[in-house]
Amino acid sequence: MSGGILAGMRVIEASAFVAAPLGGMTLAQLGAEVIRIDLPGGGLDYRRWPVTADNTSLFWCGLNKAKRSVCIDFTVPEGRELAMSLIGAPGEDAGMLLTNFPPRGWLSYESLCARRADLIQLTIQGRHDGSSAVDYTVNASVGLPYVTGSNSDAEVVNHVLPAWDLITGQMAATGLLAAERHRRRTGAGQHVKLALEDVALAALGNLGFIAEAQAGQIRERVGNYLFGAFGADFACRDGARVMVVALTLKQWQALQDALDLESEVTELQQRMGLDLSHEGNRFRAREEIAGLVGARIRTRLFEELARSFDEHGVCWSRYQTISQLVASDPACSEINPLFRTIEQHGVGKILTPASPLHFAGQGRLAPLPAPRLGEHTEDVLGEVLGLGSAAIRGLRDRGVIGPALE
Amino acid sequence: MSGGILAGMRVIEASAFVAAPLGGMTLAQLGAEVIRIDLPGGGLDYRRWPVTADNTSLFWCGLNKAKRSVCIDFTVPEGRELAMSLIGAPGEDAGMLLTNFPPRGWLSYESLCARRADLIQLTIQGRHDGSSAVDYTVNASVGLPYVTGSNSDAEVVNHVLPAWDLITGQMAATGLLAAERHRRRTGAGQHVKLALEDVALAALGNLGFIAEAQAGQIRERVGNYLFGAFGADFACRDGARVMVVALTLKQWQALQDALDLESEVTELQQRMGLDLSHEGNRFRAREEIAGLVGARIRTRLFEELARSFDEHGVCWSRYQTISQLVASDPACSEINPLFRTIEQHGVGKILTPASPLHFAGQGRLAPLPAPRLGEHTEDVLGEVLGLGSAAIRGLRDRGVIGPALE
Numbered sequence: 001m002s003g004g005i006l007a008g009m010r011v012i013e014a015s016a017f018v019a020a021p022l023g024g025m026t027l028a029q030l031g032a033e034v035i036r037i038d039l040p041g042g043g044l045d046y047r048r049w050p051v052t053a054d055n056t057s058l059f060w061c062g063l064n065k066a067k068r069s070v071c072i073d074f075t076v077p078e079g080r081e082l083a084m085s086l087i088g089a090p091g092e093d094a095g096m097l098l099t100n101f102p103p104r105g106w107l108s109y110e111s112l113c114a115r116r117a118d119l120i121q122l123t124i125q126g127r128h129d130g131s132s133a134v135d136y137t138v139n140a141s142v143g144l145p146y147v148t149g150s151n152s153d154a155e156v157v158n159h160v161l162p163a164w165d166l167i168t169g170q171m172a173a174t175g176l177l178a179a180e181r182h183r184r185r186t187g188a189g190q191h192v193k194l195a196l197e198d199v200a201l202a203a204l205g206n207l208g209f210i211a212e213a214q215a216g217q218i219r220e221r222v223g224n225y226l227f228g229a230f231g232a233d234f235a236c237r238d239g240a241r242v243m244v245v246a247l248t249l250k251q252w253q254a255l256q257d258a259l260d261l262e263s264e265v266t267e268l269q270q271r272m273g274l275d276l277s278h279e280g281n282r283f284r285a286r287e288e289i290a291g292l293v294g295a296r297i298r299t300r301l302f303e304e305l306a307r308s309f310d311e312h313g314v315c316w317s318r319y320q321t322i323s324q325l326v327a328s329d330p331a332c333s334e335i336n337p338l339f340r341t342i343e344q345h346g347v348g349k350i351l352t353p354a355s356p357l358h359f360a361g362q363g364r365l366a367p368l369p370a371p372r373l374g375e376h377t378e379d380v381l382g383e384v385l386g387l388g389s390a391a392i393r394g395l396r397d398r399g400v401i402g403p404a405l406e
Numbered sequence: 407m408s409g410g411i412l413a414g415m416r417v418i419e420a421s422a423f424v425a426a427p428l429g430g431m432t433l434a435q436l437g438a439e440v441i442r443i444d445l446p447g448g449g450l451d452y453r454r455w456p457v458t459a460d461n462t463s464l465f466w467c468g469l470n471k472a473k474r475s476v477c478i479d480f481t482v483p484e485g486r487e488l489a490m491s492l493i494g495a496p497g498e499d500a501g502m503l504l505t506n507f508p509p510r511g512w513l514s515y516e517s518l519c520a521r522r523a524d525l526i527q528l529t530i531q532g533r534h535d536g537s538s539a540v541d542y543t544v545n546a547s548v549g550l551p552y553v554t555g556s557n558s559d560a561e562v563v564n565h566v567l568p569a570w571d572l573i574t575g576q577m578a579a580t581g582l583l584a585a586e587r588h589r590r591r592t593g594a595g596q597h598v599k600l601a602l603e604d605v606a607l608a609a610l611g612n613l614g615f616i617a618e619a620q621a622g623q624i625r626e627r628v629g630n631y632l633f634g635a636f637g638a639d640f641a642c643r644d645g646a647r648v649m650v651v652a653l654t655l656k657q658w659q660a661l662q663d664a665l666d667l668e669s670e671v672t673e674l675q676q677r678m679g680l681d682l683s684h685e686g687n688r689f690r691a692r693e694e695i696a697g698l699v700g701a702r703i704r705t706r707l708f709e710e711l712a713r714s715f716d717e718h719g720v721c722w723s724r725y726q727t728i729s730q731l732v733a734s735d736p737a738c739s740e741i742n743p744l745f746r747t748i749e750q751h752g753v754g755k756i757l758t759p760a761s762p763l764h765f766a767g768q769g770r771l772a773p774l775p776a777p778r779l780g781e782h783t784e785d786v787l788g789e790v791l792g793l794g795s796a797a798i799r800g801l802r803d804r805g806v807i808g809p810a811l812e
Contacts, residue, residue, distance in 0.1 A: 166573050
């Protein structure tokens with residue numbers, strides 16, 4: 001893990017599921033030493049799907065790459081003592097905790113500050129009042145399922161991507177770095193709180209959804225159309241599907257050029273009395289534009305269309321299934337420096353992403369696998385707390401730490 | 407902007423649309439001085455929908471809060487010179503550029519480094535090879551539209567939330583802070599690159615989608631069911647819709663208790679030969695479980711159900727439209743410390759989110775409005791470059807900077 005831009009930083013993570021583990025992994029993949037503490041046997045996310053045929057979680061492996069894994073039974077006092085010592089261990093680059101466990105009891109900021117007064121603790125919680133919520137419940141409550149899909153769909157359409165978790169995880173990384181910068185300048189640590197629901201509400205506000213609703217405008221459900229400009233999906237003659245976008249004027253011109261649509265568009269503008277060089281008018285006329293674009297695209301074979309779109313600088317892409325993406329898109333292969341195929345314990349060789357952040361001055365850290373559960377228990381207790389092998393053996397015999405790995 | 411955790415940091419932003427402006431705003435809402443440079447008349451996103459009746463962009467206002475706005479005509483040499491001087495201005499907390507413009511010509515890292523050798527430039531690009539892409543084209547190519555919605559839906563279902571943009575924006579903030587930490591320790595700046603498509607591909611890898619596909623498993627399209635455990639949507643007797651989740655064993659027990667389902671579940675387990683205490687088996691038996699849960703829920707009124715769910719600690723939420731959320735959910739009101747109602751120039755009073763990151767040691771910075779376009783041109787040229795009013799008047803007369811605001 002040497003050489004990353006965050007080399008030297010140490011973060012203790014007590015977490016499960018997506019947001020907090022992703023926040024920790026974001027730092028780990030930039031070179032920080034991230035030590036995830038779990039109960040012996042694993043946390044609530046240790047078997048989360050997708051899983052392999054023998055029930056190894058691809059999800060867990062994916063979200064805990066490049067971390068160290070320590071198993072401590074923090075349901076017993078001696079285990080809590082150990083965990084608190086790890087969290088409060090000295091070092092100007094240490095003293096950081098990332099958690100989505102309730103900040104109560106031994107995990108309260110007050111208890112932990114008794115170990116280290118300048119501790120930075122970042123707690124991810126469900127809602128701003130500390131009550132619980134998960135990505136799927138937050139998403140239902142913020143309204144997007146009512147505007148996803150077409151009117152012929154089910155009343156509500158859930159998302160598949162846990163977007164709120166992913167955003168929250170990144171924001172946790174930002175929060176820890178901001179707090180660490182402040183501590184370096186002032187010496188002061190603090191408790192940072194971040195609520196999943198607040199992340200979603202802020203996103204709705206930032207994108208204008210809240211102001212729009214306050215003004216009494218109802219966001220329509222527009223299927224696969226892009227809101228506010230022109231974008232839609234089309235099928236080629238051979239059945240291949242493409243997403244076509246004309247957000248900017250340049251993209252709109254490129255699309256007309258590629259499909260030789262200038263005269264039809266001129267006629268459409270006159271007929272509708274709309275200047276389609278304004279993005280909002282392209283949204284108003286989306287069905288009519290889609291009629292023109294679709295009539296052209298369905299006469300063309302995909303390869304031919306792709307060549308023409310690329311030549312003209314059209315903003316577009318092909319719809320692919322996940323299997324197609326993985327099987328045949330060069331961007332999802334080692335041709336893309338993001339990826340390396342690595343050996344993941346319990347899984348085998350898998351194509352694995354590094355951090356998408358490429359720091360040219362450092363080079364890209366190759367992705368590392370997720371640890372085996374408890375793989376680093378002894379090393380970490382020795383290195384961070386100075387425990388010798390006799391003390392560690394005693395802890396293991398008493399069941400305070402996880403068993404040794406075979 | 408004083409008092410935020412990033413107070414003192416200065417970032418120049420040359421950007422448009424979502425990811426880069428959001429990255430800058432994330433820092434601005436934590437107290438950094440973020441100076442967005444636009445062409446006089448505004449950038450490509452200045453009229454992005456949603457808009458007010460008089461065409462003020464709620465989107466632009468939402469993504470540029472708490473920033474300073476400077477208008478410079480960087481299509482002419484004198485304007486480029488000014489912009490480069492701003493980017494390269496001295497100060498240990500300055501010398502940071504965030505952009506999603508192509509890093510060519512005057513915006514190349516090499517050109518800018520001639521002004522300031524330790525510059526940190528973070529460039530957001532579409533794809534890893536520097537080619538362009540937008541959220542909507544990236545989303546089509548990574549496969550999620552094929553697994554969203556139900557089988558009766560259109561072949562592909564696009565997302566409404568530009569999730570990749572939002573994640574990329576947060577990651578840009580993380581990247582700038584990480585690079586700044588490194589510079590402070592070593593003196594070295596660098597060019598950081600972040601591709602929207604890589605962010606999406608990394609997310610698919612991190613969540614296990616890529617490994618799953620490599621193992622030959624096909625992710626099914628499962629409508630509103632949560633993947634890998636139990637979660638689904640249901641309608642109450644009065645038509646209110648709820649999302650119910652039983653991801654953990656505790657949530658699964660709470661759901662059975664709240665709906666008095668223990669004996670039906672026992673019978674179901676025996677009939678199917680599945681131990682439903684395993685989350686994966688709850689996914690396998692999702693339709694049968696939904697049958698039992700749905701039969702109970704459709705006999706209950708929403709208020710009654712909500713009370714019972716809360717008493718038993720069920721993980722659930724109500725589906726709300728965006729209008730309902732804004733009109734009646736206390737979480738989307740000033741009761742939630744995330745929000746304040748503020749005056750936004752060109753819009754009026756709107757409920758506005760601060761940063762979801764709450765740094766207890768600093769208190770929460772109240773949200774600030776977006777600037778008027780070019781509002782800070784003169785102040786910034788004076789403060790950062792030391793230009794006097796005669797020099798500024800000359801620039802304005804020559805059209806190098808935007809006109810004075812009325």
